Amino acid sequence: MAILISLVSVFLITGVVSVAKSLTTRPICPLCIGVSATWFWIILGVKMNLLGIDWLILAAVLIGTSILGIVDVLKKRKPRSLTWKSVFTALGFLVALLVLKGPVLFVLIIAATLVIFGLYVWRPIGATPDSSSEAKKLEEKMKNCC
Numbered sequence: 024m025a026i027l028i029s030l031v032s033v034f035l036i037t038g039v040v041s042v043a044k045s046l047t048t049r050p051i052c053p054l055c056i057g058v059s060a061t062w063f064w065i066i067l068g069v070k071m072n073l074l075g076i077d078w079l080i081l082a083a084v085l086i087g088t089s090i091l092g093i094v095d096v097l098k099k100r101k102p103r104s105l106t107w108k109s110v111f112t113a114l115g116f117l118v119a120l121l122v123l124k125g126p127v128l129f130v131l132i133i134a135a136t137l138v139i140f141g142l143y144v145w146r147p148i149g150a151t152p153d154s155s156s157e158a159k160k161l162e163e164k165m166k167n168c169c
Contacts, residue, residue, distance in 0.1 A: 032061040070127045090115035
């Protein structure tokens with residue numbers, strides 16, 4: 024029954040985020056949010072003794088899915104670097120273990136960190152200044168200087 028509830032949760036949250044996606048200019052992955060939000064509420068439910076310990080197995084699977092999803096997104100920004108992907112994956116699984124076994128406050132801190140990280144990684148493409156246009160502006164200032 025827990026697996027069914029988890030799947031329904033992932034799909035419901037994914038659906039709500041898909042509808043809400045039109046309200047922002049940020050590129051949002053509804054499935055990523057659906058999976059992350061599901062493992063988050065499962066862990067909180069277990070930590071607050073609302074769910075049985077067996078739910079942690081589902082949370083662990085969902086966290087692993089999130090880690091690999093993040094690695095996949097980062098791979099698009101830094102292709103062909105097995106070292107950083109391996110390090111990030113190993114650190115992600117270590118953090119996942121700490122989240123599963125740690126206190127509720129640790130879970131909240133990790134969740135907040137992931138949200139901040141997500142806002143940075145999935146920012147709109149034009150959100151960072153274009154270094155070539157900045158270089159051109161600087162070049163023009165230098166020409167007009169002397």
